[in-house]
Amino acid sequence: MPEVKYRPNIGAPRTPANEEPAAERARDFRPVDTGYTKADAIAEANRCLDCKKPLCMEGCPVGVHIPQFIEKIREEDWAGALETIKNDNLLPSVCGRVCPQENQCEGKCVLGRKGEPVAIGQLERMLGDMADEVGKAPECKPKNGKKVAIVGSGPSGIACAGELAREGFDVTVFEAFFTGGGVLTYGIPEFRLPKAIVKREIDGLEQLGVKFEYNSVAGRLFTAEELFEDEGFDALYLAVGAGLPRFLHVPGENLPGVYCANEYLTRTNLMRAYEFPEYDTPVRHGKNVVVFGGGNVAMDAARTALRLGAEKVTLAYRRTEAEMPARRAEIHHAKEEGVEILELSNPLRFLPGPDGFVSTIELQRMELGEPDASGRRRPVAIPNSEFAIPCDVAVTAIGTRANPFAKLCADVELDRWGLIQTDEDGRTSNPKVWAGGDIVTGAATVILAMGAGKTAAASIKKTLLGEE
């Protein structure tokens, strides 16, 4: 009997996301998108053309076998689908939610040429979220007697730890904070990435035997040399993430009420300032909040401000919305929730009110000039275009510099920006030290950080066990 050929449901519209009403969700920290149901997933899977040469896969930085896992969804083999993803991506619940799919997998999907691409991210997060139901406990190889230390418990450290633990290594993760997850925990807010998901991933690693040492600042509490010589570690993976935030360097930037996004988000997410005074850490609740930047961090800060009760949240950006590096979904959600976007505006100074807190921002209009090195058109100030807007909380989200601890921890070569230099396997100039994630690439993405952790794990394994 000839095999029944799969027939995609050509022409069906993309299955819509299940989102909470914008006006309601913007008042609390509940998840914005509740995710696909099984029926949604199957309907969406039926749209995929099952391409012979799947372009979507080329768009994924870690090469998730997309048509294969989608096929398993169609077969309702949920466990098989999850396993297919997990072979390439250890954190589907996270990546499905936070990957910039429009530039990656979905951006390349052939269906996107004429209509809407397959909702690969939605499918992926849904499978990831089913892990408790259908996931199999991963098998670990017998202990091989080698000890690896990982510094940093962000996505890069987590990925490296998971890979190595399964290969039978004795893995310890050292984390500066009192809890794990890195940016996934202190940066990306609950409404976009529930902390229970991050916790589940960390718990999963603990079940694999990975040890976590919190409150442990590498470079201050210990150095790489001590780990190797006194504690018998055989290799070290540095995944300390990005570091010091950048500032605008305009007058008044240090006024009370002017935050850098890292502080604003850490106070709110990690220290739960939105529950002050039940939780001790305060954060200033503004009526008129202005956020500077156009990336994911800026979107998260703006939407957090809404949830802290702001009446008006303005996102000021030097270029136009089209140039914003944030995920499209976040820009869309932010606007839907009421964040106003002020394009082509650059801050000149912050001015205090009578109470000493920031009360006004002076800005300047910009226009787009010639493309710069990044290929984006450079914003150029328009003379005599100054204007002022009221503001009682301002948040800057304009990027980060290199984390200074990498150098304190291990003697590794840095580039001129202070980022660690590695080869494509994640090796540093120190033969026992590997590195990856934001500390190597500069602020990037979760999936790239995770991919780097996996690559380094393979290289560490090869080096320590001497096998291919």
Next chain:
Amino acid sequence: MAERGFMYKILKKTQFSEKVFEFRVDAPRMAKHAHAGQFLMVRINETGERVPFTFANWNPDEGWIEFIFMVVGKTTECLSKLEEGDYIQDITGPLGCPTEIEGDRVAVVGGGVGLAIAYPVARMLCEQGKQVSVIMGARNKDLLILFEQFAALPLENLFITTDDGSMGEKGVVTLPLARLCETDSIDQAFVVGPVPMMKFSTLTCRQHKIPIMASLNPIMVDGTGMCGCCRVEVGGETKFACVDGPDFDANLVDWDDLAHRQASYKAEEAASIKHYEEDCACQK
């Protein structure tokens, strides 16, 4: 390896005065790596804020560290209620750069809570064999902390000033500091305390061309250079007290900027202690 993110056991509690306490905490790895001038951050329990305290003492052989704190608000009030054998949920450290002071004849100037930070520095300088003069300042006798501890150090001079004259000289720390400068008794100063005190000590030293370092105490959140909360303007540059400091060349510090930033949460701090006094689990 005790610092597993589990709890940190209080081995010993010492009360120095009504509002000043010292805790000795089990933390072997920290004890091996602490230096004078470095600090730790405490999160007392699940709902607690992260607050910094300077290492007062440490013993690598016995595996403990000590810090001294003065009760000024919610967290320090809560801490003061803990007893020997109790646990602190999280302690992170050492953080910040160790204090390095040049010169052989050093004046250590401390005021208010700053005396808790000045004490380990003065002790270290004494251990280094330097001639150390200490100037202690407070609003009144009751707020002058750690007098006996300072008095026990082999100091060259010990001056005390109180605003109301209830102990020592009536006036401010710059009076004895100016005398030390004028009599050519010091070649370096170190100051830690309230901003006006640090600012005027700096001016005094500048007049006499004596170099002066200040240990800055802005509000902190992570203490690892990630959040930018502790930023201070030093020599026209934005520095992070938690990783670049806490010590800086006092002549370069923008004091008004620091004072504004320290006052960012006055209203919330008052609300927090009020909430705590009304009902708080850790009070029981």
